[in-house]
Amino acid sequence: MEDTDLIIIGAGPTGMFATFCAGLREINSITLESLDTYGGQMLELYPEKDVYDVQAVPKTRAKELSDSMYKQSAIFKKRTEFNSKVTDIIPIENKKFVIEVNGEKKYTARSILICGGVGDFHPNRLNVEGEDKYNGKGLYYSIKSVDEFKDKTIAIIGGGDSAFDYQMLLSPVCKKTYIIQHNNTFKAAESSVDAVKRDSRAEIVMNTDVKKIEGDENTVKSLELFDNSSKTTKTLNVDAVVIAIGYKVNPSLFKSINLETDKRYIKVDHNYKTSIDGIYAAGDIANVSDEPKFALIAVGGAEAYIAINNIKKYLSPNASLFGGHSSSLNL
Ligand SMILES: Cc1cc2nc3c(=O)[nH]c(=O)nc-3n(C[C@H](O)[C@H](O)[C@H](O)COP(=O)(O)OP(=O)(O)OC[C@H]3O[C@@H](n4cnc5c(N)ncnc54)[C@H](O)[C@@H]3O)c2cc1C
Known part of the structure; x- marks a missing residue:
């Protein structure tokens, strides 16, 4: 089994931005996506529609936005594995998890960020x-x-x-x-x-x-x-x-862990931590209890940013929570 510090589940907009942020914070991570492509709902449900409410992008086709997001997610050469459905998360000793992919135990990781959106899509x-x-x-x-x-x-x-x-x-x-x-x-x-x-x-x-x-x-x-x-x-x-x-969706919940949920969401706190230490969730799949959910691309991105910085602190308690401004980098 391959060992890593962080597994990101899902390569929709939230997972792709989380992948980029993991690179910013120099976290050793792998992103797993059950479909054969990135983009999540953008590419599966409305690739030809225009999107107007993403910062600094006045108007863009969803599939073009998806391509740009994937490009950004790959800046730090992070791996995204496609056709890789996470079928279970199994807690093991030393605060680690085994990640089962397509029914096979494939990775161990110290932390997990679930960006599974509405889950797997199956059109009715x-x-x-x-x-x-x-x-x-x-x-x-x-x-x-x-x-x-x-x-x-x-x-x-x-x-x-x-x-x-x-x-x-x-x-x-x-x-x-x-x-x-x-x-x-x-x-x-x-x-x-x-x-x-x-x-x-x-x-x-x-x-x-x-x-x-x-x-x-x-x-x-x-x-x-x-x-x-x-x-x-x-x-x-x-x-x-x-x-x-319509679509049938199978929410990404995993039988070996008992994540607290609230309505159809994985329950998180304001740091996007779930009820289990080491497991975080962001984007359409997650919500802070009793707060209204804004299921939007930009909001998922902000949640991913907050989650990744908290994961950094969880993995390296001496690290600062805020990773600094990207404008100070020279990529
Ligand atoms: C018709 C329509 C129009 C929209 N228009 C806009 C708009 O104009 N502006 C806007 O901001 N938002 C819009 N949205 C909402 C926006 O698309 C979502 O908020 C956004 O896609 C959520 O991103 P996400 O990454 O959290 O989830 P998703 O996009 O759902 O991506 C989740 C990904 O995780 C993968 N996944 C799930 N479970 C697993 C698993 N177990 N293992 C591996 N991979 C898994 C899925 O295959 C998927 O690729 C629209 C939505 C729809 C349906």
Whole structure:
């Protein structure tokens, strides 16, 4: 087993900034990410959306922000291991932990910073015929590239914010968009619903279930729909379908340790320390009890900064808590 001082779990925005901060504070660390790429929610859920509320960046595509953050995380040549899901954390003697990755005991570490966000993402499925066959072949659960939809007729399944956000993102490049909702209500923001209603190339289909996804060997060609009001079946010709009916998330909790939680968060104090010495948590996964949570990129970054400086002090009690200004470095 490889030994290190700190394991950072997750390479979303919080974990990436924590990785950079670990470099600033000269902490020997390894970052582990269960997906095959960095970026967390930014890259998995909204890579083509613009983000406006990160300091010093007036406007940027989420995937570009993600790339910049990864570049910054690698400045101190810290290792990030992908396809590495932390499946357990096992306390051992000398205040250390064994970190189990993909079911195998792989690392020992004196401290851990959990930046697991909302956990592992698994998009909710429609569970209809054709869904597996066309996954990635005209059927998508998120939008990685708007260009892929250029001049196409697409159906977006769902009635929440994601479905409406996708429609507004894709409509400018698409020939036509449909929003198909299984009942008669939307969970999306009223302003988004109004915007789609005003879009002359959009059609909203209510109270309708998708029964089957059909196509040829290469791609989706049509959907079989069932109208719950008229009790009739019809075929809708489309070039692509985006299923936006939410995500199942498995929060990153570990069976060999008993981390205190509060609602869906790992409970932390103002130093981002959890209920277990040596284990810290920051970003979307963590919250100080009873305080409102601001689940934002910039906030996760600030939390990572505070957590890492406290971890430095935990690992080296004689070190100062504040690591100084980066502007005094010459990198
Ligand atoms: C549609 C949408 C739009 C948004 N827009 C904005 C915006 O404009 N501005 C803004 O500031 N915020 C926005 N947010 C919120 C922002 O994306 C989150 O606050 C941010 O991603 C949280 O970062 P994180 O690193 O804490 O968690 P995440 O981004 O969730 O990253 C966590 C990472 O940890 C990994 N992981 C989880 N468990 C394990 C494990 N056991 N082992 C290894 N890896 C693990 C996951 O795979 C993931 O990569 C938006 C969110 C959504 C859904």
